[in-house]
Amino acid sequence: MDKLSIDGGVSLEGEVRVSGAKNAALPILCAALLTPEPLTLSNIPRLNDVRTMQALLGQMGVKAERGDGTLTLVAATVDWPLAPYEMVKTMRASILALGPLLARCGEARVSLPGGCAIGLRPVDQHVKGLQALGAEIDLDHGYIDAKAKRLVGTTYVFDVVTVTGTENLMMAAALAQGVTTLENAAREPEVADLAECLNAMGARIRGAGSDRIVVEGVAGLHGATYAIMPDRIETGTFLTAAAAAGGEVTLQGARAGTLQAVLDKLAEAGAEVVADADSIRVSRRGALKSVSLRTAPYPAFPTDMQAQLMALMTIADDTAVITETIFENRMMHVQELKRLGADIEVEGGTAIVKGVRRLTAANVMATDLRASACLVIAGLVAEGRTTIDRIYHLDRGYERIEEKLSALGARIRRVSEAGGE
Ligand code: UD1
Secondary structure: OEEEEEEOOOOEEEEEEOOEOHHHHHHHHHHHHHOOOOEEEEOOOOOHHHHHHHHHHHHHOOEEEEOOOEEEEEOOOOOOOEEOHHHHHHOHHHHHHHHHHHHHHOEEEEEOOOOEOOEOOOOHHHHHHHHHOOOEEEEEOOEEEEEOOOOEOOEEEOOOOOHHHHHHHHHHHHOOEOEEEEEOOOOOHHHHHHHHHHHHOOOEEEOEOEOEEEEEOOOOOOOEEEEOOEOHHHHHHHHHHHHHHOEEEEEEOOOHHHOHHHHHHHHHOOOEEEEEOOEEEEEEOOOOOOOOEEEOOOOOEOHHHHHHHHHHHOOOOOEEEEEOOOOOOOOHHHHHHHHOOOEEEEEOOEEEEEOOOOOEOOEEEOOOHHHHHHHHHHHHHOEOEEEEEOOHHHHHHOOOHHHHHHHOOOEEEEEEOOOOO
């Protein structure tokens, strides 16, 4: 099993190019199920989650072909509208196949995700929304069994704001009969990116990116070519790393408008942030100020950046209060940060982070994707050599992170254990 070894205390300098967004790529790959014609995608990040989704679609009968920087998916026929437990348990986003399968095939069998390291994460909104569109759904032995001759447009009000729930219903409604209105929809930029791709395929979707999405169903979708949006969480992670380690880093291909809440917090913390049309530069020369934050659905501060900002706050000048409101168990990085000398107390979903003068190296363990990124940031500032174990979490969502950080001057390398574990 691979580990990362980081010699901390070096500032970061230079430029790095942002990869395509994981959370836009995953639903857009599923959108290929909605048409028998080719969907050609560019800016697809090379990540384990993307490979898992490709494998899942492959099992259903979708053909994939890599071109020069592109991936073409062809769902000429969908032979097997099934997402088995073995796949869904490794990647919860497999639930995104449910809506498209049902709309295209009239039936789908998708495993329930079950427990997850960062909380319960139920899928009741996906199920209730599809039922509102006329699907018959049975829960059988941990599987969602869905059937519908043709879905029928309706108005559905989400009880909670859910990103993949909104995406699933938007994809299902694209082929439904009549108009579907989704109220209290997730406003995340990845939802808007999916809608743009679906519209390029002939769908009629308005309002994606707002909390009210109107989908006029069409009889069929056609092939298209689409470029995935840049990853705002990868962008935020590198900017936070630069603010923590000091120095000056430019993120090329970044869209500042998709992560304003993060940029505001970095600026409040004392970093200088300069954004233009397709790049963001961050530098930090002076001391870091403690800033408090609370996660909430977009456009508020993203839960996927909470752990990274906490790493930054461990070395700030005062006390920061960090509150997680989206997932109930997303503080597992705290214990690992403490091994590096951080002073943090957790009560419920709130962490009180008292800044310390310095972090010192230790052996730590990655517990989930964004917790891993937080430990990388902490390792970059800690004195001495930090080793991060279980970095397979990191490979799910960050493309070549150690190469990109090395290019900025970080002393970071991947260590493959002889014989493995
Ligand atoms: C997506 C992102 C993930 C991010 C999260 C929140 C993808 C592939 N993943 O996950 O990186 O951390 O948004 O921004 O895009 N909920 C329900 N019932 C449901 C669905 C969700 O109660 O049917 C709850 C969840 O338990 C959670 C909250 O709603 O507390 C938000 O979850 P949701 O937006 O659905 O997260 P994901 O779409 O799984």
